[in-house]
Amino acid sequence: MHATPTLRLRLLVLVIAVLGVLTAFYTREVNQGVWNGGKAAWWDFHLIDLGLTGWGKAPRQPIAFSHALHAGQYGLDCLYCHSAARVSPQAGVPSLETCIGCHKSATDKPELLKVQDYWQRQEPIPWLRVHTLPLFTRFSHKRHVRVGVACDSCHGQVVQMERVEQVSSLKMGWCVTCHEAQQADKDCLVCHY
Numbered sequence: 001m002h003a004t005p006t007l008r009l010r011l012l013v014l015v016i017a018v019l020g021v022l023t024a025f026y027t028r029e030v031n032q033g034v035w036n037g038g039k040a041a042w043w044d045f046h047l048i049d050l051g052l053t054g055w056g057k058a059p060r061q062p063i064a065f066s067h068a069l070h071a072g073q074y075g076l077d078c079l080y081c082h083s084a085a086r087v088s089p090q091a092g093v094p095s096l097e098t099c100i101g102c103h104k105s106a107t108d109k110p111e112l113l114k115v116q117d118y119w120q121r122q123e124p125i126p127w128l129r130v131h132t133l134p135l136f137t138r139f140s141h142k143r144h145v146r147v148g149v150a151c152d153s154c155h156g157q158v159v160q161m162e163r164v165e166q167v168s169s170l171k172m173g174w175c176v177t178c179h180e181a182q183q184a185d186k187d188c189l190v191c192h193y
């Protein structure tokens, strides 16, 4: 009978270790194709990130806009709505005009009525930002898009997302390992002001 508490403890430790290892290497479908699984290093994983980087962030938006529907099911190209990504540092979010182009006809769908309300009031939809780098960093979509780095390698399978989620840590080590692998510049001043 004396052994029971230690046995229980050992079992508990074992279960925690197994779960830990599973979580470390677990990738959801939307993580597919992401550079290094979104990790800055192999030991770096979501579980111990503790929300410090915004990894896994997926805020509820003012309109339930679905990428899975628009970009997945209807196959709209990313650049149809994020055309700025090709020519500027920012990818940008489409204007209400882009939405209304397809959604001006009468509807009884509540989410689309909301879109039309914003249009009537000529008020932009207050989308919540998902990805943000600290101010002291420099990033450019244009440079990456032009050399053919796919949106997926940084943002994951957005075509499967009902709600956009940040699937990369966006940590420095994550950026740098890819720059190293693809022989891109690693100079501090490339990414820092």
Ligand code: HEC
Pocket (backbone or CB within 6 Å): 061, 065, 067, 070, 071, 076, 077, 078, 079, 080, 081, 082, 093, 094, 127, 128, 129, 130, 131, 132, 151, 152, 155, 158, 159, 163, 164
């Ligand atoms: C019909 C227009 C449309 C298409 C097509 C589209 N998007 Fe979006 N995208 C939006 C809108 C609107 C938002 C802001 C609301 C949201 O986050 O869902 C957004 C947000 C995003 C965000 C989050 C931005 C942030 O705040 O950090 C990413 C990343 C993104 N889109 C990537 C993609 C990718 C990759 C594709 C192609 C697979 C794509 N989008 C196709 C309209 C579109």
Ligand code: HEC
Pocket (backbone or CB within 6 Å): 063, 064, 065, 066, 069, 070, 074, 076, 094, 095, 096, 098, 099, 100, 101, 102, 103, 109, 110, 111, 112, 115
């Ligand atoms: C190229 C055309 C096109 C563009 C651009 C477009 N949509 Fe859509 N959207 C569709 C289609 C098609 C559907 C599915 C049919 C429907 O519900 O009307 C849809 C469905 C939706 C729905 C789901 C409605 C429901 O409850 O079933 C919402 C919400 C929506 N769109 C919002 C937006 C927003 C916001 C934008 C602008 C960022 C946008 N759409 C841009 C074509 C488009």
Ligand code: HEC
Pocket (backbone or CB within 6 Å): 078, 079, 082, 085, 089, 090, 091, 092, 093, 131, 132, 133, 134, 139, 141, 144, 145, 149, 150, 151, 152, 153, 154, 155, 170
């Ligand atoms: C090399 C990695 C990388 C690639 C490739 C990439 N993004 Fe991004 N994206 C980011 C980072 C990092 C941010 C946050 C930038 C910031 O805070 O300044 C971001 C932010 C965004 C945003 C938020 C709004 C904005 O203007 O910053 C959207 C939308 C977006 N990306 C869409 C796309 C689309 C669409 C593609 C493909 C055409 C793409 N991204 C390719 C890394 C990438």
Ligand code: HEC
Pocket (backbone or CB within 6 Å): 035, 133, 137, 138, 139, 140, 143, 144, 147, 149, 153, 154, 170, 171, 174, 175, 176, 178, 179, 182, 184, 185, 190, 191
């Ligand atoms: C999936 C691979 C990949 C990831 C991840 C990535 N980059 Fe890059 N990046 C590249 C490649 C390839 C180039 C080279 C583009 C060229 O040759 O013009 C580049 C170029 C750049 C440039 C322009 C370099 C110059 O010479 O002016 C900046 C700035 C940059 N990246 C910042 C970042 C930051 C910041 C991150 C992380 C948030 C990041 N990158 C993540 C692949 C990546």
Ligand code: HEC
Pocket (backbone or CB within 6 Å): 133, 134, 137, 170, 171, 172, 173, 175, 176, 179, 185, 186, 187, 188, 189, 190, 191, 192
């Ligand atoms: C490819 C882009 C890239 C390069 C090259 C790069 N950095 Fe960074 N760095 C980042 C990004 C993105 C962050 C913000 C995310 C983070 O804190 O990891 C960052 C964060 C930092 C921080 C803050 C760390 C923290 O924990 O808050 C320091 C200090 C720093 N970098 C120094 C450097 C130095 C020194 C070099 C040159 C040896 C360098 N960086 C090269 C992208 C880069």
